[in-house]
Amino acid sequence: MNIQQIYWGNSVEEYFLALGVLAVIFLFFAIFQKVILRRLRKLTETTRTDIDDEIIKIIESVKPPFYSFLAFYLALKTLFLNDFLSKVVNVVLIVWFAYQVITAVQILINYVARKRIAEEDGQSRTAIGVVSMVVKISLWTVALLTILSNLGVNITSLVAGLGIGGIAVAMALQNILGDLFASFAIYFDKPFVVGDFIATDKVKGTVEKIGIKTTRIRAPQGEEIVVSNNELTSARIQNFKKLEERKVTFTLGVVYNTPSEKLKRIPNIIKEIVESVGLARFDRTHFVKFDDFALSFDVAYFVESAEYSIYLDINQEICLKVKEAFEEERIGMAYPTQTIHLC
DSSP states (O other): OTTTTTTTTEEHHHHHHHHHHHHHHHHHHHIIIIIIHHHHHHHHHHOSSHHHHHHHHHHHHHHHHHHHHHHHHHHHHHOOOOOHHHHHHHHHHHHHHHHHHHHEEEHHHHHHHHHHHHHHHHHHHHHHHHHHHHHHHHHHHHHHHHHHHHHHHHHHHHHHHHHHHHHHHHHHHHHHHHHHHHHHHHHHOOOOOOOOOOEEOEEEEEEEEESSSSSEEOOOOSSSSEEEEHHHSSSOOSSTOOOEEEEEEEEEEOOSSOOOHHHHHHHHHHHHHHHTTTTEEEEEEEEEEEEESEEEEEEEEEEEEOOOHHHHHHHHHHHHHHHHHHHHHHHOOOOOOOOOOOO
């Protein structure tokens, strides 16, 4: 056989060379798949981290058919091919390679999503799922446009059309998209979570569920209030769940004819009362001003609990003890009065 004889633009020697390249590359991939990858998998079983397991999963996602085609493609690069056949082989490689890359990235996205979901509560899991889905759709869109661009398709007009269509859809779904992105803001910024007692200018209650579009709040009266996420993120929110203690202040007024000696004793009287009540910590009591109908004292103390019912119980006990102490000391509490002088 004359190895220099030409068939379809290539000599017999060149065909044998291509077969040799195909065999060597195919053998290398087979050894990698059967020996090296198996040892790497056993090695990852002894490590504490799980990121190496995901890397092995990415490598395993590349199946033998892709290895075989890649070996075939590299072998063909040593030969002369007509334009049509060369273009077909390149198209198949580009599409297949893009698919493998997207599969690998999706494995990483799923890994990150699983790690975050394991650490979060119900509504955060929903938000993570939506974010993961949006990222995957964007990934496939970019991959498709990249493939078309590499195939020689002019994607400029296509991208422009998608942009105009996207703007039209965004305008039509403005409110829905606003609530959707607001739910992402709630997830990432975490101004509140399920179980928190919050209050805005319009609503207050315990957060029961944070959805993609709305948040459900259980009011103190018992009814359920459904509020859009966009409204919540644009409102001023008071989060009482993060309250560790409450500072209580009030003004106490006594009548003008109270003797100065008793006025001097009032701060100590209130201090002793506050310190005698459990979970209450005294802060201050001062004679602050001469009001129209009373001599006013400013009182402040702390309730060392975030529970609203405990605060009410402590405040009630302190108020009752203050009244009892003033009655014993014969200190009159002031109320609006008028004195009319008749001539």
